[in-house]
Amino acid sequence: xxxxxxxxxxxxxxxxxxxxxxxxxxxxxxxxxxxxxxxxxxxxxxxxxxxxxxxxxxxxxxxxxxxxxxxxxxxxxxxxxxxxxxxxxxxxxxxxxxxxxxxxxxxxxxxxxxxxxxxxxxxxxxxxxxxxxxxxxxxxxxxxxxxxxxxxxxxxxxxxxxxxxxxxxxxxxxxxxxxxxxxxxxxxxxxxxxxxxxxxxxxxxxxxxxxxxxxxxxxxxxxxxxxxxxxxxxxxxxxxxxx
Amino acid sequence: xxxxxxxxxxxxxxxxxxxxxxxxxxxxxxxxxxxxxxxxxxxxxxxxxxxxxxxxxxxxxxxxxxxxxxxxxxxxxxxxxxxxxxxxxxxxxxxxxxxxxxxxxxxxxxxxxxxxxxxxxxxxxxxxxxxxxxxxxxxxxxxxxxxxxxxxxxxxxxxxxxxxxxxxxxxxxxxxxxxxxxxxxxxxxxxxxxxxxxxxxxxxxxxxxxxxxxxxxxxxxxxxxxxxxxxxxxxxxxxxxxxxxxxxxxxxxxxxxxxxxxxxxxxxxxxxxxxxxxxxxxxxxxxxxxxxxxxxxxxxxxxxxxxxxxxxxxxxxxxxxxxxxxxxxxxxxxxxxxxxxxxxxx
Numbered sequence: 001x002x003x004x005x006x007x008x009x010x011x012x013x014x015x016x017x018x019x020x021x022x023x024x025x026x027x028x029x030x031x032x033x034x035x036x037x038x039x040x041x042x043x044x045x046x047x048x049x050x051x052x053x054x055x056x057x058x059x060x061x062x063x064x065x066x067x068x069x070x071x072x073x074x075x076x077x078x079x080x081x082x083x084x085x086x087x088x089x090x091x092x093x094x095x096x097x098x099x100x101x102x103x104x105x106x107x108x109x110x111x112x113x114x115x116x117x118x119x120x121x122x123x124x125x126x127x128x129x130x131x132x133x134x135x136x137x138x139x140x141x142x143x144x145x146x147x148x149x150x151x152x153x154x155x156x157x158x159x160x161x162x163x164x165x166x167x168x169x170x171x172x173x174x175x176x177x178x179x180x181x182x183x184x185x186x187x188x189x190x191x192x193x194x195x196x197x198x199x200x201x202x203x204x205x206x207x208x209x210x211x212x213x214x215x216x217x218x219x220x221x222x223x224x225x226x227x228x229x230x231x232x233x234x235x236x237x238x239x240x241x242x243x
Numbered sequence: 244x245x246x247x248x249x250x251x252x253x254x255x256x257x258x259x260x261x262x263x264x265x266x267x268x269x270x271x272x273x274x275x276x277x278x279x280x281x282x283x284x285x286x287x288x289x290x291x292x293x294x295x296x297x298x299x300x301x302x303x304x305x306x307x308x309x310x311x312x313x314x315x316x317x318x319x320x321x322x323x324x325x326x327x328x329x330x331x332x333x334x335x336x337x338x339x340x341x342x343x344x345x346x347x348x349x350x351x352x353x354x355x356x357x358x359x360x361x362x363x364x365x366x367x368x369x370x371x372x373x374x375x376x377x378x379x380x381x382x383x384x385x386x387x388x389x390x391x392x393x394x395x396x397x398x399x400x401x402x403x404x405x406x407x408x409x410x411x412x413x414x415x416x417x418x419x420x421x422x423x424x425x426x427x428x429x430x431x432x433x434x435x436x437x438x439x440x441x442x443x444x445x446x447x448x449x450x451x452x453x454x455x456x457x458x459x460x461x462x463x464x465x466x467x468x469x470x471x472x473x474x475x476x477x478x479x480x481x482x483x484x485x486x487x488x489x490x491x492x493x494x495x496x497x498x499x500x501x502x503x504x505x506x507x508x509x510x511x512x513x514x515x516x517x518x519x520x521x522x523x524x525x526x527x528x529x530x531x532x533x534x535x536x537x538x539x540x541x542x543x544x545x546x547x548x549x550x551x552x553x554x555x556x557x558x559x560x561x562x563x564x565x566x567x568x569x570x571x572x573x574x575x576x577x578x579x580x581x582x583x584x585x586x587x588x589x
Contacts, residue, residue: 052538074542086542100553103545156543
């Protein structure tokens, strides 16, 4: 089943082209990894798919679960089953994590949550991610360490059960133990969804096995391969792809 | 000096720049109306006495005016053993006035809730914290949306005493508030947190004066105002540190969240520091809703309306985060959430 299809996508920010013709198809159960230098356009791609208003699609199209995304607002994409794990999730002081999660899950599932059932589900997910209950009364990402932010992103993903998970450098800021725990969460979601993982490092891909690895340079995918491509990129860098 | 002998303050005065006296007066400025007494209900362990205010010591026009409108006064004596005192003020009729004087010692929590539909409400609250007291105080203005409010508060904090002051201002259509606190003896402290929410054309003018009169005194003031519609919030802080008040710490921060093009917010912290050896800081910032916060919530499936409401709620709730008295911070947060949810349902 085709979850995401990107056709010859061109994207600009303030009239500066960032993405210059990308095509990718992600099917259910597939994990795609995108690797590339800083500024290659990796995060832009994830943000465009999620509908960030700062980016303008100048040509090409994105089809999600068989429907063009053009007319979908950001929240409608989320409600349709799309999830972006932010590279730098913003803090929202005054909004408690527990309250936020409940509202988010109720919105995406379009139903009033039964308190007891939701608490049970939440507890199980937090246990899986080795998160302390005190997280729930803290304010969203306020004063969180890098690792705590990424755990919260992963917790949201587990609860929202997306059909497409876009993971923008989810491994950054994580120590080895946290990486292992977060990877477990990603693997669980990846079984029943399409997954696009943006990373700089092989260490994540040791734990989250990609089906395809795409090398991105200057807004274009210049090579696609299997997991071996990630190893080669980590070993040799990106210069050889430009030669 | 009586009210009618006093000069009407001009707009060039710091205190009256944004809300001229004639706009907060109940009728015409050359009239002292006869006002009913505000209805007061109270619960909790305290002595409640009715009295007459005989002497007016102030030369401030608001205080003199309120005194002349109605000289009935309620004295509340709290011999604190950690008790909670609830005071419900109900403003009904045309013009009403209330005077309450809190005499506090020990530890206690006071929650005042102002509601009602009076056209004009005048309120003067005074308080004295005796030595070695710790008082949590919350004030909630939930007047009807067609009411006008003139409120003055005067607090004196004595040696080794602490006042934690939280306020939620969500009622009335035109509000002028003037709160003055004197840290009169060493090791006295004030933590003041004020949240203002403006919708439609609500006008809320808060003036807060804090005076450090002696050494080793601490104060912090935070005011967060979220303004939607054509509402206007004003926060003026006047911090005074006397010549001998060395080793004092003081901070004032004003944050404004602008929710519409037509909303306005003014924040003016002012410092007058006469001592050299103090720590004093102030800051003010006004901004619309953070686009990244909004995008984040939208990306989690919340509609634009839900997202904005949650950001506003968080912004205002965060006002009370620094208060250690959990009873007042929980009460204020709960009332705020109920108010916002009712607003969304409307």
